[in-house]
Amino acid sequence: MPRFSRKGVTKVFFIETIADASYIPTRAELTGATNLTKAIAAIDGFSLENQEITTPDLESTFNSKIPGDDEAADSSITFYEDDTSSLMEEALAKGTTGFIVFLRKGDVPASKSLDSFPVRVASRSPQITVENEAAKWVARFSITDTPTLDAAVPAAT
Template identity: 75%
Template structure:
């Protein structure tokens, strides 16, 4: 099985709108989305987790479980701060709603490797440190609905 490194392959975009109620962007919407990839220093969350329910019974010492509610993990993107341009920070201001589009295997049409998360920026904060590192800021996201996972990347036009 071939393996790959996400660096240089995975693309992360922010779209203000997606017309499809299933959160499946068109090629035009992907092309018009803001690319976040080059500015990203870290990605946390952007996963769907299940809150299983324990179902013990008197007949066994084993506690079985059943599937429960789905919930999105706490999610954030940490960006390198630009000392001359604040366009990205303005695009992801607190309260901004839109969609985080993750092309896990890159922009490969027909690949079932696109995840789309409907989000609202819950907070935005700069990281202030005296360590020897690049300046960064973090956007925390509230995932507002069930994401579209493993969707096909739309064909190029």
């Protein structure tokens, strides 16, 4: 099986509005989105976790489990701070709603590698440090509805 590194391949966008109720953006919505990819230093979360339910019974000392509720992991993106532009900070101001869209295998039309997370920006804060590293800031996101996973990347126009 061929393997690849996400660096240089995966694309990440912020889209203010997706018209489709299934949260799959059109090519026009992707084209008009804010491309976050180049400014990203780290990504945490943006996955679903299942809260399993333990189902013990009197017949066994083994505690079996069944699937329970799904919930989104705590999610954040760390960005490099730009000392000449505040485009990213403005697009991701606290309280802003929209969608974080991942093209996990790149912008490859029809590839079933598009994940779309409906979000609200919960907080945005600088990372202040005296270490020898680039200036960064973190946006924390609340996932507001069930994300769409493994959707097809829209066709190029």
